[in-house]
Amino acid sequence: MSRGQSLVELAACAPLVMVLALGTVATVEIVDARAGLEAATEAAAADAAGAPDPVSAERTAQARFAAVIAAYPLRSAVLRVTFRNFDRTGEVEANSSGQVDLSWSVLDLPGAMTLESRVAIPLEAWRSHVPQQ
Amino acid sequence: MNRRRGQVLAFFAVVIPIVLVPVAAYAVDTAVMASHAAGLQAATAQAAEAAAQQLDVGAIRSRGGLALDAAAVKRAAIQTIGRDDPAATIDSLSIDRVQVTVLTSERVPPPFALLTGPITLHAHATARLVAGYDRPSSLFPLPSSTF
Numbered sequence: 001m002s003r004g005q006s007l008v009e010l011a012a013c014a015p016l017v018m019v020l021a022l023g024t025v026a027t028v029e030i031v032d033a034r035a036g037l038e039a040a041t042e043a044a045a046a047d048a049a050g051a052p053d054p055v056s057a058e059r060t061a062q063a064r065f066a067a068v069i070a071a072y073p074l075r076s077a078v079l080r081v082t083f084r085n086f087d088r089t090g091e092v093e094a095n096s097s098g099q100v101d102l103s104w105s106v107l108d109l110p111g112a113m114t115l116e117s118r119v120a121i122p123l124e125a126w127r128s129h130v131p132q133q
Numbered sequence: 134m135n136r137r138r139g140q141v142l143a144f145f146a147v148v149i150p151i152v153l154v155p156v157a158a159y160a161v162d163t164a165v166m167a168s169h170a171a172g173l174q175a176a177t178a179q180a181a182e183a184a185a186q187q188l189d190v191g192a193i194r195s196r197g198g199l200a201l202d203a204a205a206v207k208r209a210a211i212q213t214i215g216r217d218d219p220a221a222t223i224d225s226l227s228i229d230r231v232q233v234t235v236l237t238s239e240r241v242p243p244p245f246a247l248l249t250g251p252i253t254l255h256a257h258a259t260a261r262l263v264a265g266y267d268r269p270s271s272l273f274p275l276p277s278s279t280f
Contacts, residue, residue, distance in 0.1 A: 006140065006141045009141035013142065013145035016145070020149070020157050034168065038175075039175060121216075
């Protein structure tokens with residue numbers, strides 16, 4: 001009667017354990033990716049805020065964003081940088097988005113989750129600046 | 134033999150709530166707390182940088198040396214922390230000539246909180262006002278061609 005009983009019981013419990021383990025890993029990955037996206041967006045905005053002109057601000061922000069985001073589990077990460085008055089009273093706004101790949105989890109989760117981040121900071125008043133002619 | 138029936142089920146019935154669920158909750162709590170700590174550190178660094186830019190223009194004109202405007206430093210730090218991490222509080226803000234040190238803390242409840250209650254995170258950052266620039270400053274009254 002008890003032949004194979006343990007195997008059946010293990011088979012009954014294994015999915016629960018797997019869901020618990022995979023769910024934990026997926027949650028931690030999402031939290032990690034969200035923190036990374038916010039850190040990269042903040043770093044990009046901070047670099048853009050100290051740039052002398054809008055063109056170099058965009059270039060610097062994109063480079064910093066790419067460098068920071070590379071360490072996090074995100075794909076198709078995109079950064080959009082906009083400025084409101086590029087002068088001492090101005091503000092830089094960085095909007096970013098990226099996807100966390102969850103297709104490995106085999107759970108009933110979407111294949112990828114899209115995360116978004118937004119940072120708006122004032123331009124540095126004392127930054128170096130090339131006056132426009 | 135009948136006594137061995139259900140042993141695996143009983144094992145998991147004990148192990149899952151006592152070991153696996155707390156470990157999973159701890160893993161998620163740790164990740165969330167690390168994320169909050171990183172956010173607090175970033176906000177603190179941003180506040181210190183913003184505070185260290187509050188140049189006392191009157192001191193430059195009267196004495197010729199770099200100095201920070203204490204009131205503006207405090208205002209900038211509070212404003213930056215309030216904007217970047219509204220739940221954080223500034224525990225201490227010290228100005229040493231041209232250097233600003235900001236200490237902040239934030240009380241964060243872990244999402245599951247199975248093993249511990251709310252945790253107080255701490256962060257500190259120091260920023261220093263230095264003279265010099267790569268290119269002529271926008272605040273300098275002469276055109277760049279002068280240099």
